[in-house]
Amino acid sequence: MSTLPDSILDLLDGYPDELDDAQLATLRAAADEDPRVAEAMDAILAFDAAMAGAPTTPPALSDLARHRIAKATSADTPKAWGSPPVAPLEARHGADSNVVPLFGRRPVQIALVALLLVAAGLVARSLFDATDPYGGGIKGDDDDGPALTGALILQAPDGTRLASNASRPVTDPVRITARPSAAASLALLEVQGDVSAVVWPAPGAIWTATAGPNLLQPPGASPDYRPAGPGPATYVLVARPTALSIPGRRINEADLLAANEGALVLARFELDWTAPPSPDDPPPEDP
Amino acid sequence: MAEQLDQRAGAAVTAYLAGDSNALHDLVDLLRPVLMGPALGILRDPAAAEDVFVETLTEVVRRLPTLREPRAVISYARRTARSRAVDHLRKRDRRDSHLALLGTSDLAAREPDRSTLPIERIAAFTSPESRALSAERVASIHEHIDRLPEPGRGLLRAVLLEGQPLPDVAERLGLSTSTAYRALRRARALLAARLSGVELPGVAS
Numbered sequence: 001m002s003t004l005p006d007s008i009l010d011l012l013d014g015y016p017d018e019l020d021d022a023q024l025a026t027l028r029a030a031a032d033e034d035p036r037v038a039e040a041m042d043a044i045l046a047f048d049a050a051m052a053g054a055p056t057t058p059p060a061l062s063d064l065a066r067h068r069i070a071k072a073t074s075a076d077t078p079k080a081w082g083s084p085p086v087a088p089l090e091a092r093h094g095a096d097s098n099v100v101p102l103f104g105r106r107p108v109q110i111a112l113v114a115l116l117l118v119a120a121g122l123v124a125r126s127l128f129d130a131t132d133p134y135g136g137g138i139k140g141d142d143d144d145g146p147a148l149t150g151a152l153i154l155q156a157p158d159g160t161r162l163a164s165n166a167s168r169p170v171t172d173p174v175r176i177t178a179r180p181s182a183a184a185s186l187a188l189l190e191v192q193g194d195v196s197a198v199v200w201p202a203p204g205a206i207w208t209a210t211a212g213p214n215l216l217q218p219p220g221a222s223p224d225y226r227p228a229g230p231g232p233a234t235y236v237l238v239a240r241p242t243a244l245s246i247p248g249r250r251i252n253e254a255d256l257l258a259a260n261e262g263a264l265v266l267a268r269f270e271l272d273w274t275a276p277p278s279p280d281d282p283p284p285e286d287p
Numbered sequence: 288m289a290e291q292l293d294q295r296a297g298a299a300v301t302a303y304l305a306g307d308s309n310a311l312h313d314l315v316d317l318l319r320p321v322l323m324g325p326a327l328g329i330l331r332d333p334a335a336a337e338d339v340f341v342e343t344l345t346e347v348v349r350r351l352p353t354l355r356e357p358r359a360v361i362s363y364a365r366r367t368a369r370s371r372a373v374d375h376l377r378k379r380d381r382r383d384s385h386l387a388l389l390g391t392s393d394l395a396a397r398e399p400d401r402s403t404l405p406i407e408r409i410a411a412f413t414s415p416e417s418r419a420l421s422a423e424r425v426a427s428i429h430e431h432i433d434r435l436p437e438p439g440r441g442l443l444r445a446v447l448l449e450g451q452p453l454p455d456v457a458e459r460l461g462l463s464t465s466t467a468y469r470a471l472r473r474a475r476a477l478l479a480a481r482l483s484g485v486e487l488p489g490v491a492s
Contacts, residue, residue: 038366
């Protein structure tokens with residue numbers, strides 16, 4: 001057994017999070033020279049993972065990851081990579097969801113639905129392209145596909161579509177639908193005053209949306225949503241062609257975008273949540 | 288087991304380079320647990336681990352034609368994934384430090400999995416091939432901890448073997464939490480080096 005210089009031990013001491021970039025480069029160079037240093041680095045990572053109670057079983061690849069791999073490697077057929085795919089959002093929705101369940105249908109039916117969607121998309125684009133008050137989208141950086149666009153649709157539980165900048169009592173819930181133009185990982189932020197929070201998905205989770213309408217509905221729960229309190233609120237729909245990483249529930253738009261290269265804002269929606277009428281308020285006057 | 292994995296990966300690489308595009312799917316199947324498990328351990332974030340996996344795989348596939356020995360693909364991919372995961376971690380830590388200053392980070396509030404002792408998880412991470420190897424690894428870690436100097440030895444025993452929270456152990460040993468943390472980090476580096484077969488100068492056994 002040969003000895004290890006104290007300087008390398010010091011670097012191992014600070015690995016991986018307490019070294020500056022030059023120190024990390026030195027340690028990596030040492031690992032390239034001596035496989036035992038590389039092994040020690042692995043052991044330290046294992047130590048840290050174990051101490052943090054990190055999960056040891058990797059999750060199945062998401063649809064987005066498979067798509068990204070197929071694209072990056074120019075594979076002919078992105079078959080299931082030997083693992084069950086992550087359940088798409090529509091599979092987690094109830095019967096009243098407005099998401100079109102494409103998966104599991106016959107090819108002819110899929111082609112028919114795809115044709116209808118394309119036609120509907122063209123009609124919608126001609127209607128809303130210039131003046132859509134419900135959203136629009138920002139050109140993405142997808143280099144070989146159409147720009148990712150989308151809209152945010154807020155509706156009353158009875159289906160009435162709300163206009164951006166509308167007022168609504170906090171006691172009246174809304175249902176939120178994201179409508180990206182292509183499959184994407186989404187996050188919905190709510191900004192009320194100084195507080196910016198992630199409405200969906202839950203911390204650590206990934207919201208994988210298919211092209212078209214995706215109703216925001218937690219599994220097994222009602223899609224009805226109310227804010228924490230009254231006041232003007234802005235809803236921001238953020239998308240990324242690959243999985244969005246959301247480090248915390250309380251994060252603002254700038255930090256979320258900074259944390260996810262390639263992420264973009266698809267749509268914004270303003271809603272003025274008003275306080276519920278108090279019993280002490282005078283009754284409305286008869287017209 | 289590791290040799291079998293290298294053989295299968297080598298065969299997939301050879302077939303892929305000979306024009307069999309389906310071999311790429313086999314390689315993905317082989318690499319996914321090998322790369323994503325450690326990436327998940329380092330990052331503790333499935334989305335980020337998946338990013339690391341996709342990025343690593345893309346780079347590995349791009350470099351396959353230049354690989355001298357197809358069987359070495361797993362080893363090369365492991366190194367690449369580890370470096371990328373650490374880079375992600377460092378980038379995220381810098382960002383989280385900023386968020387923590389703003390009082391908006393809830394990372395610390397996440398509840399870790401405590402169903403197994405840390406030492407068993409270390410053994411599983413460092414010897415993922417089989418339970419038998421993991422058991423040997425646990426025994427080896429025990430031996431090396433016994434040879435460490437104090438207070439690192441006591442700290443590692445309490446934290447690793449008994450799964451006790453560091454602040455509690457520090458209080459019992461009469462140390463501040465920050466001193467105990469520094470000592471634990473040093474002991475961690477010593478333990479890792481010794482587990483890797485490195486002899487350390489100036490360290491009492």
